[in-house]
Amino acid sequence: MPLDEDKYPMESGRRRFVKGVVGSAALAGVGTGSAMAIGATTSSGGVGGGTTMAMAIENTDGPAPRGMPIIPLTIEDGELQGIWPEVSEVTKGGQTVNVAETELGGVTYSSEWFQYCGVQTYPGTQPTADQDNTFRVGASAGYEWMSDLEPGEPLTVDMFDDYEEWGNGIGQSGVGKPATGRWRSEDVDQTMPIQVLRSTRIEEMAQDNEFLSAATEQGFIAWLNKCTHFCCVPGFKQLEGAANFGAENQVYCQCHQSVYDPFSPVQTTFVALPRPEE
Numbered sequence: 001m002p003l004d005e006d007k008y009p010m011e012s013g014r015r016r017f018v019k020g021v022v023g024s025a026a027l028a029g030v031g032t033g034s035a036m037a038i039g040a041t042t043s044s045g046g047v048g049g050g051t052t053m054a055m056a057i058e059n060t061d062g063p064a065p066r067g068m069p070i071i072p073l074t075i076e077d078g079e080l081q082g083i084w085p086e087v088s089e090v091t092k093g094g095q096t097v098n099v100a101e102t103e104l105g106g107v108t109y110s111s112e113w114f115q116y117c118g119v120q121t122y123p124g125t126q127p128t129a130d131q132d133n134t135f136r137v138g139a140s141a142g143y144e145w146m147s148d149l150e151p152g153e154p155l156t157v158d159m160f161d162d163y164e165e166w167g168n169g170i171g172q173s174g175v176g177k178p179a180t181g182r183w184r185s186e187d188v189d190q191t192m193p194i195q196v197l198r199s200t201r202i203e204e205m206a207q208d209n210e211f212l213s214a215a216t217e218q219g220f221i222a223w224l225n226k227c228t229h230f231c232c233v234p235g236f237k238q239l240e241g242a243a244n245f246g247a248e249n250q251v252y253c254q255c256h257q258s259v260y261d262p263f264s265p266v267q268t269t270f271v272a273l274p275r276p277e278e
Contacts, residue, residue, distance in 0.1 A: 046120075046274025047097050054113035055211055057223050057251065058266045062258030064229040066268040068251075069113040071183065071194060071222040072104055072215035073135070079154040080135040080196060080220060082183050085109050087127045097277070100127035105214030107267070114192070114224050115272035117231035124184030124192050125275060131184040135196055135222065142180025142195075142235065143168060152186070155179055155196060157218065163198040170237045171248030175199060176262075178236040180225070193233050195225040195251070201263050212265060221262060227253040228270075236262060 056067030072083040085100040100111035114125050124131050135155045141147045145166075149159075160166075160177050167173025176199025185191040203219040206212040215221075227234050234253035242252035251260035 047092075047277050048099070048112050049115060049120075049272050049274035051269065052110065052112045052115070052272040053108070053267055053269050054110075055107055055215070055265055056268045057221075057260045057262045058264040059228065060250070060259050060261050060264070061245065061247070062229070062253065063256050064227055064253070064258035064260070066228050066270055067260055067266055068223045068226065068228060068234075070215060070265060071224060072109060073196075073217060073220055073222050075157060075217050075220070078156045078158065080156065080222070081133045082135060082194070082222060083109075083215075084131075084133055084184070085111055085127075098127040105211035107211050109215075111275075112272040115275055116228065116270065117226045119192060119224070119226060120273045120275040122185075122190040122192055123188045124190075129184065132186050133184060135179075135181045135183055135194060136186070138180055138182045138191070138193065142238065143178065145177075146179060155181055157220075160198040160220075163219065164200060168237060170240055170242065175237065175249050176201065176219075178238070180235070183222075183224075193225040194222055195234075195236060196220060196222045197236055197262050199263070205263065205265075209265075223262070227255065227258055229253065229256055229258050232256075234258070234260065 055070045059067045074081050074083055085102040087098055087100050089096050090099050102109055111125055111127055119125055123129055137149045137151055137153045139151050163177035165174050166177035176197045179196045181194050182191045183194045198219045200219060202216055202221045206216050225233050232253050232255040234251050236251045237249060239252055239254055241254060242248045245257050245259060247259040251262055
């Protein structure tokens with residue numbers, strides 16, 4: 001798996017956000033003072049960065065320090081699209097800079113959610129980037145069912161019609177149907193890898209969860225598919241070896257056996273890296 005040279009500080013804590021069918025909120029912050037100290041020393045050469053709270057699919061095992069950030073999505077004319085935060089100008093340290101941030105489902109959704117593993121330098125994460133928000137097929141098919149799709153083709157709802165029974169011989173069938181792809185990465189060298197999952201469990205959870213109600217649609221959930229350990233690209237029900245680590249129905253990273261649960265959204269705190277000045 002490819003690694004990015006840029007690494008990130010360890011997370012300072014994690015708070016469960018989900019409620020109802022998943023669990024009640026419970027604060028579990030550790031070392032918040034240390035995180036603030038790290039944020040205070042963040043390089044001034046870039047924009048943003050510092051202590052950030054993001055919604056993520058939970059890291060449940062392995063060395064990853066936190067979950068992978070969720071990408072809120074919507075559906076337009078049958079195509080899956082990531083929601084990009086609203087862009088505004090703010091003054092920080094005497095400089096006027098562009099910030100991508102908006103309130104969504106009771107949470108402050110920001111482009112800083114994706115500022116780790118070097119992704120903060122990608123063209124697609126710059127607030128004012130002229131990029132298409134459609135989720136598109138990546139350079140290679142992540143699953144056999146995607147083998148007939150062309151790179152760059154939009155991911156559409158009808159591709160997931162069999163999501164209630166889909167199975168690929170790994171773990172249980174009917175858990176949900178996944179796809180791999182890219183987001184905000186057209187005509188640029190650095191690709192933001194994403195994973196999309198459609199599941200009845202997401203539909204059920206969204207009925208009793210303010211954030212999921214706003215960030216998912218018709219059972220679809222998406223996340224930036226960069227392992228928070230060493231920036232590899234994990235997969236949901238993608239690798240047979242996942243069963244050796246109890247992850248056959250989870251998101252598994254074969255590099256160092258980190259496991260993520262797409263059915264457990266959590267609020268996580270970490271130190272986002274500054275992005276280059278526009």
